[in-house]
Amino acid sequence: QVQLVESGGGLVQAGGSLRLSCAASGGTFRRTAMGWFRQAPGKEREFVAAINWNGIIARYAEYVKGRCTISRDNAKNTVYLQMNSLKPEDTAVYYCAAADRSIAVRDSEYDYWGQGTQVTVSS
Numbered sequence: 043q044v045q046l047v048e049s050g051g052g053l054v055q056a057g058g059s060l061r062l063s064c065a066a067s068g069g070t071f072r073r074t075a076m077g078w079f080r081q082a083p084g085k086e087r088e089f090v091a092a093i094n095w096n097g098i099i100a101r102y103a104e105y106v107k108g109r110c111t112i113s114r115d116n117a118k119n120t121v122y123l124q125m126n127s128l129k130p131e132d133t134a135v136y137y138c139a140a141a142d143r144s145i146a147v148r149d150s151e152y153d154y155w156g157q158g159t160q161v162t163v164s165s
Contacts, residue, residue: 064138
């Protein structure tokens with residue numbers, strides 16, 4: 043069983059940056075694909091970014107490509123999401139997820155989820 047705890051969310055002005063972190067415990071983190079998803083009020087959860095087990099392969103949603111970078115530190119069992127040039131439409135609860143596969147972009151492919159961290163971008 044993998045436990046995931048996100049941190050780093052907060053309130054930021056448009057154009058600003060945030061770095062989200064997700065600490066994993068209880069499983070074989072270094073062999074697990076990791077992803078970030080987000081859910082805005084009244085909307086479905088959507089994919090943001092994913093990274094494979096060794097950090098070589100990354101995937102991004104079109105709406106964050108060029109503004110976000112996903113990375114991982116397997117020695118620290120932590121995955122990060124660096125978000126730059128934030129926009130008000132990036133406001134959402136951001137969730138970290140882990141998948142027992144090489145890489146995944148659909149939420150149905152993920153096996154474990156964190157509780158989420160709120161990101162609010164003011165205009």
